[in-house]
Amino acid sequence: MRKLAAGNWKMNGTSADLAEASALKAAHPAPGVDILLCPPATLLSRLSDSVGATIATGGQDCHAAASGAHTGDISAPMLADAGASHVILGHSERRTDHAETDADVHAKTQAALAAGLTALVCVGETQAQREAGKTLDVVGRQLAGSVPDSATAATLVIAYEPVWAIGSGRVPTLEQIAEVHDFIRGELTARFGADARAMRLLYGGSVKPANAAEIFAISNVDGALVGGASLKARDFSAIVTALENAAPD
Numbered sequence: 001m002r003k004l005a006a007g008n009w010k011m012n013g014t015s016a017d018l019a020e021a022s023a024l025k026a027a028h029p030a031p032g033v034d035i036l037l038c039p040p041a042t043l044l045s046r047l048s049d050s051v052g053a054t055i056a057t058g059g060q061d062c063h064a065a066a067s068g069a070h071t072g073d074i075s076a077p078m079l080a081d082a083g084a085s086h087v088i089l090g091h092s093e094r095r096t097d098h099a100e101t102d103a104d105v106h107a108k109t110q111a112a113l114a115a116g117l118t119a120l121v122c123v124g125e126t127q128a129q130r131e132a133g134k135t136l137d138v139v140g141r142q143l144a145g146s147v148p149d150s151a152t153a154a155t156l157v158i159a160y161e162p163v164w165a166i167g168s169g170r171v172p173t174l175e176q177i178a179e180v181h182d183f184i185r186g187e188l189t190a191r192f193g194a195d196a197r198a199m200r201l202l203y204g205g206s207v208k209p210a211n212a213a214e215i216f217a218i219s220n221v222d223g224a225l226v227g228g229a230s231l232k233a234r235d236f237s238a239i240v241t242a243l244e245n246a247a248p249d
């Protein structure tokens with residue numbers, strides 16, 4: 001399995017930031033891991049054109065329908081047409097800001113797969129859910145509800161992102177990450193059998209150059225979904241290098 005370093009630019013980035021993607025490409029002309037950048041939709045086409053051969057690109061959300069009267073929304077075939085090979089779905093910011101349910105994420109994931117995109121489905125508990133001892137219940141429910149049966153190792157990536165770790169500088173202990181990643185692997189194996197071994201499980205939430213190596217040493221962590229530290233080529237490049245240097249599982 002090739003590991004995956006995914007960057008989520010969120011609602012950041014204008015034309016001037018295309019240079020960060022070019023610098024990242026220049027730093028990793030033949031990367032030993034897969035690199036994915038998910039810029040805002042306004043930059044997707046240009047970024048795909050400029051770094052596409054080395055760095056995969058993705059959207060940050062898509063609509064469940066392929067086209068229609070949905071002002072402001074973007075469909076999976078549109079992302080593919082703009083050069084995307086991936087799309088992030090069910091990010092906690094979408095689940096919170098846009099009240100997305102597991103059923104919504106399930107429908108969007110089906111739309112992504114139908115358009116030939118790989119879906120990067122996000123799951124993760126809130127601080128209150130963790131304190132109540134409900135982390136595995138919540139993650140299990142999100143997985144069951146968000147991931148369609150048609151997913152395969154080639155078309156599905158899971159990102160475990162504790163909501164309280166996103167953008168906060170707070171990271172779970174290595175044991176806490178290991179526990180949830182082992183649990184996710186088990187749930188996927190129960191559902192998808194041997195194919196689940198090749199499904200990539202990313203950790204996300206305040207991954208930085210300083211903590212990347214120890215996170216990547218955890219078994220069943222096959223990469224990272226990186227927000228803030230993906231905006232600058234220098235930081236993201238250090239994370240890519242840490243992933244390249246991580247021992248295979």
Ligand code: PGA
Nearest residue numbers: 166167205206226227228
């Ligand atoms: P962060 O964001 O790395 O800034 O914590 C991660 C994410 O939301 O994907």
